[in-house]
Amino acid sequence: MSDNKHKIVIVGGGAGGIELATRLGSKLGRKGLAEIILLDATTTHIWKPLLHEVAAGTVDESEQVDYLGQAYRNQFRFRLGKMEGLDREKKEIYVSPTFSDSGEELIPRRTFSYDTLVMAIGSVSNSFGIKGVEKNCLFLDSTSQAFKFQKHLVESYIKSHADADKANKKPLSIAIVGGGATGVELSAELHEVTDMLAVYGFNESSNVKLTIIEAAPQLLPALPSKLALATQDQLARLNIDLKLGCRVVEVTKDAIHTMDGETIQADLKVWAAGIKAPDWVNGLDGLATNKINQLVVDETLKTNDENIFAIGDCAACPWPGHEHNVPPRAQAAHQQASALCKSIVNRLNGQPLVNYTYHDYGSLVALGKYSTVGNLMGNLMGTVTIGGFIARVVYLSLYKMHQIAIHGYYRTALLTLSNLFRRTAHAKIKMH
Ligand SMILES: Cc1cc2nc3c(=O)[nH]c(=O)nc-3n(C[C@H](O)[C@H](O)[C@H](O)COP(=O)(O)OP(=O)(O)OC[C@H]3O[C@@H](n4cnc5c(N)ncnc54)[C@H](O)[C@@H]3O)c2cc1C
Known part of the structure; x- marks a missing residue:
């Protein structure tokens, strides 16, 4: 790729970042209209709402998506590393060295330049400073x-x-x-x-x-x-x-x-008592942050720097008509990735950014095999309380929507089928 292309750097390939990189890859990367780089601290992606199942052993490594393969199939570049700093004036981010398990330095400290930077680094647990x-x-x-x-x-x-x-x-x-x-x-x-x-x-x-x-x-x-x-x-x-x-x-x-x-x-x-954005984000080179370190963005997902955007859990995004911001949820990260993709394409074409509005489709809580409960929000029906099989199907469809956004319909169908077959041959829980 030539150096004069508009360079979009997305930091964090989670629920929001990997969807954004994939969408931008197919809209801009494929046509050679921009260079898209996804930086993540790890080599594989797993949809975070599955983590409690990974922890319990009911979901295994097979749900992981390899960033390099995803980048190759979707015309963006993947870089491994952990962002640790920013120079807004030089439009550069700093990435710490990567070490092997044995402590050998694999990748030295690096600098990446950007024209558009998207922060999608998610959140960490908030210990509220409680001892121990x-x-x-x-x-x-x-x-x-x-x-x-x-x-x-x-x-x-x-x-x-x-x-x-x-x-x-x-x-x-x-x-x-x-x-x-x-x-x-x-x-x-x-x-x-x-x-x-x-x-x-x-x-x-x-x-x-x-x-x-x-x-x-x-x-x-x-x-x-x-x-x-x-x-x-x-x-x-x-x-x-x-x-x-x-x-x-x-x-x-x-x-x-x-x-x-x-x-x-x-x-x-x-x-599991609450979240915050990582501490190093607090006041990052003059970017506005709130008391839980989230980057303050406006309704276009732009920070107080016109070249820097934030999506997902690390963004404090206003939710008009509500006392609090958009909640830190996978459905918000999914919607924001799609809105920001449109804005970035517009930005390259000299058109205005898109205003993002959070659509709350409700909250569902899965109680393992026992039950799923929650409420669905709909414009026509108002809020509907659901449970049982329907709630389970809606809950699972959230993950399917994420898979479709990164793999497309055909591959998602094949993955779902192969997973079903694989499960028949393996123990239902991981014991190693
Ligand atoms: C157990 C659990 C269950 C959940 N269930 C639900 C649910 O049912 N429904 C729902 O809507 N939400 C749920 N959530 C919340 C949801 O997972 C998050 O809101 C969502 O994942 C946020 O997406 P994100 O893209 O902002 O961040 P994440 O998905 O957390 O991704 C952040 C990415 O950034 C990378 N990263 C972090 N720091 C750096 C760095 N310095 N440099 C480079 N890369 C970095 C990480 O490796 C990661 O890949 C759940 C969360 C948990 C923990």
Whole structure:
């Protein structure tokens, strides 16, 4: 590619970034109208809402998409590396060196220049500075963390199974801090896994104790009360212990301590109590950020620099008519990728940017095999509460929409079929 082409650098190939790179590749890259570079800190993409299933072992590596292959098929370039800095005046980003597992430097520190920069780096868990959280909790921020969790989980099951005949046997205890969608979905998924392990000859599910700790008086604050209460009932029926209205003040190696003096012993502790953009983004070379480090954007997704845009969880995007910004959700990242693609094409043609409006199609929470609950928003019908099979189908369709955006209809259909066949030949959970 020649050097005088407009250079679009997208940082972060998650739910929003990979869709944007793929769309821009087919609209501009294919015709040689721009050079598109996707930079990501990892070599493969996995749709983040699958991470609780990766953590539980019910989804494996096969759902990963190789960035290099995706770039080759869709006329953009992939570069491996972690952005660490920005010079807006020089229009350059700085990328830290990449090391192998053994510590050998594979790629030195680099600089990339851009004409248009898109920040799509997602979010990380917010520990709110609570003592011991970073050191003693597991997080579900990335694929590697989800696999790490899964490994811990399998090892803990094996250990607990081996101990089961001993006189001092005690159940494996898992505590999840945060009763939002992530915490709730993870707890149901883990319960399902313990059931499956019992079928495979491991301990009974009664030998695993699951607890959700939530500061609010109710689970799932984003959903209507009726649905949240139905979810609480469902989880209680599964013997998942719900500690509501409990504020965590410290996490130690073996336990979680709450403000009212309670100590909750836990072998595995998961932190899923809110998000923030990574700390290094805060005030990045004069870009406006909010108190959770998100880049403040206007309704065109533009930051306070006309050449820099932000989408997905790292963007604080206004939601007219609402007190808060667009929520950090995969459906928002998906919509923003498509709006920004149009804007960038317009920008190259000297036309105005597109205004982005968030369409909330509702929230769905999957309780493993047990149930799916949520609400759907529609212009004609208003808000509709759904559950059961229909809710499950709608929930799965979110992922299908993402797959279609990056693979097209034909490949998505083939992938879905091959996955179905593959599942018939493998154990339903990953045990390694
Ligand atoms: C367990 C779980 C379940 C969820 N379930 C749902 C759901 O059911 N529905 C829903 O709408 N949302 C759900 N979400 C939220 C949803 O996953 C996010 O809102 C969405 O993934 C945000 O997309 P994104 O593109 O902003 O960031 P991400 O998808 O997080 O992608 C960010 C990318 O940036 C890369 N990156 C980060 N830092 C750097 C750097 N410095 N340099 C280079 N690359 C970098 C990362 O490697 C990653 O590939 C869930 C989240 C979790 C954790």
